[in-house]
Amino acid sequence: MRAYVTNKDEVLEGGLTSPSLFLQKAHLEGLRSLALVGLSKNAGKTTCLNHLIRTWQKSGISRPLGITSIGRDGEEEDVVNGQPKPRIFIYAGTYLATAKSSLSRCDALLDILALTGIRTNFGEVVICKALSDGYVELAGPSQAADLFDCEHLLREQDPDLFFVVDGALSRRAQAGGGITQSIILAVGAETSANPDELAEVTAHALSLLNIPALDAIIAVRIQDLLKNQPAIRVVAFPQAIEEAAQSLALPSLVGQAKVIVGVLEGNPGTLMLRGALTDTLCKSLLAEKRFRNLTLAVEDGTRLFISPGILRKLNHQGIQLAAFYPLSVQMVCLNPFKADGTPADRTALLNALGHITTIPVEDFGPTPL
């Protein structure tokens, strides 16, 4: 834990960090993929993406960006509350995967490179390359499998590109796990303008996103199982992992606690659940005596929808959480404004957030365009 301290040279007027330090702060250069997720609406995700794009361009890194979103983003107005939203500005050379109907709302000159066959509410997802700078609207796929396909098609254009996914935490969770290897978490005063409250919510979110990786041998065995039976949602491994695993193919985990407990008969060491892990499901599982002293694995930290209380109960019963696809949270970005434009105490929020994590916590301010 550390107090929020900034180098004097990095601080701009009003306590902002210079956006030119974005890449440096987030240590993005060696990464292959990143998702920008927000704790809530108006957490500053799009601003964060704009900073990333802008500093990537200015840094002169030769790897291009390949960007998409889970669902729609970059539109001029928030479709929910009608408030103006920051638009996404890209530079020539950036690749993107966006839906057909969004193309007419992009003013960058885009070279159409591939049609993906992936359908969204906004039309088929198209792979393009920007030939000029300009604004774009992103409307990408909403399922993990489709996002993998988009990444694959983008990498056909340039295998080394930096794949960036813009997507709200809730949308990312719906999409499924393993979409990217790292995350930037955007948090805003919209969640709470109270520094301690915001810090508490953020600390909990980070503890879920940062759960450790599942044991590598078990992860390989799960991968083998899923290759042959992709519908499997529950896998239980005995303590002696050389013994056979038990698995269940279910349409969803919702309301299936009793069925899931059925696979715990062999006193397993690891239980893998593919799907959203909610308080309700955890409560039902915790009520079962066999649900004790094991590793509970999920696809990644975004699949966890559990409250701090439930997390404590899980820990109390000897349940250790682990991720099939571990995530690395690179940075926490703060938006100190509420959705209606009301400012909160930026310094206090930054200090409170700085106390709960060693990950850089920054406010880069708005983007110029």
Next chain:
Amino acid sequence: MTIYLNDAEAKLVGLDEIIAQCHCRCPQGNHLKAYRHFYDPTEKGELQEELDAIAALIALLNTTPGVAIDAQRLLSQLRELRGTLHGVESERLLDETEFFELKKAIAIFNQLADLKALIAAAKVRLVVLDEAERLLDPAGTGAQGFHIYTAYSAKLGQIRKNKRELEFKLESSSGTTRQELLKKRNFINAEEDEEEERVRRELGISLLHWMPELRTNLEACGWLDFRLARAELALKWQAQKPELLSADEPAEITDAWHPLVKAALQKSGADFTPHSIRLEKGAAIITGANMGGKSVALQTCFLTLALTQLAYFPPCQVLKTPLYDFLSFAAGESGDFNLGLSSFGMEAIRLRDDFHRSQLKRGLVVMDEPCRGTNPSEATAIIQALCQAYALSQSSLLMATHYKVAPGQGLRFYRIKGIRQAGLEGLRSVSGLKDTELIRQIQQLMDFHLEEVDGSHPHPSAAIQIAALLGMDIELIQAMQKLWQEEKWQK
């Protein structure tokens, strides 16, 4: 005319599953496959051409298999273009993705046209569209992507130049100057959109000129794909080209197999016994013991003939056949509980309709144990009358039945050889087997070959024997045997 079989019968025959093994790569090929054109006798020439093209492709694939991989890689990139082509024809304003689709399709046509040996073997015609390709790549860079190129319009070039200059200024501007520049940028964007729209409209109209060739090429790609897929399937099955005979000749099927049953048997380490049969006008009656494989024999024969008339190479060593006006496979109706309809009611309707059709046209009607749920004496009369009526018709009836049919003109009889008695003793001495394993062992004792017999042959019987092998109560078996002997004696 067509193939008559309901969903349950189609499942039994396995037609859908077998056709699903034919893998087309492009939507146009898949449409042709899904359409399942049934070549009737008036289309014998077309069917012959189709089969010849598949045979030529098989020969080519045997010598240069790489050509199929190249072609299929290209075909798999073709998209469903009906909407886009209709858009061009109706002079709808196309968007960039539609121009991209067309550009890509034209590039695929031109690359496929280069595979000359393949195109010649597949007997398709592809028109090279160099000029259309140039239209969608005005700078001639060979780039695969598409956007509204500056080369289309000097005005567009000027607008984009202005926009670039303005964005350069924007980078270093702030305050009210920046706001002014942003307003100006919006204005330039509107100008750019307007000019791009004009170019798109012009491009669409220019493409109208190539519509006939675009349509011809798409159709040709569909046929190339479908023929190539059937050639691959024939190679996989080692199937032979069928010989099409004139209408008055009999069908001759030699060493036919059912691909699905064969694959299932192979999984359990067993072999499929191929079937051979000759189908003349009139009726062919297959008899055989229970578990003798009568149903599979019927399904196999029907499948080979149906696939032939759907222009696939049938799974058999030799097939010579006339073209039938229709094919029907009736597996015996099971009624419909939901509609409250009786089994025999449904079956009688099917018998009625098939017979009616057989009187009007030359068809092949296959029946698997008709009247199996009817009282035996009435059923025997129905079966006998049906066989006699078909014997006089221009159609062919292939029927499996346990009921006795008296010989007569126009009737041929086949028998499944049945249990090899020599192996029975060995099986009797084995104990402790699971039921499914026991059934498998009995199946292995079966000789599934079809042999032609005269109508006076003794009726095959093995039901009681099989029941005994499966461990039915010994006293019950003895009672069955006693009653069976008494009935034989009475007859």
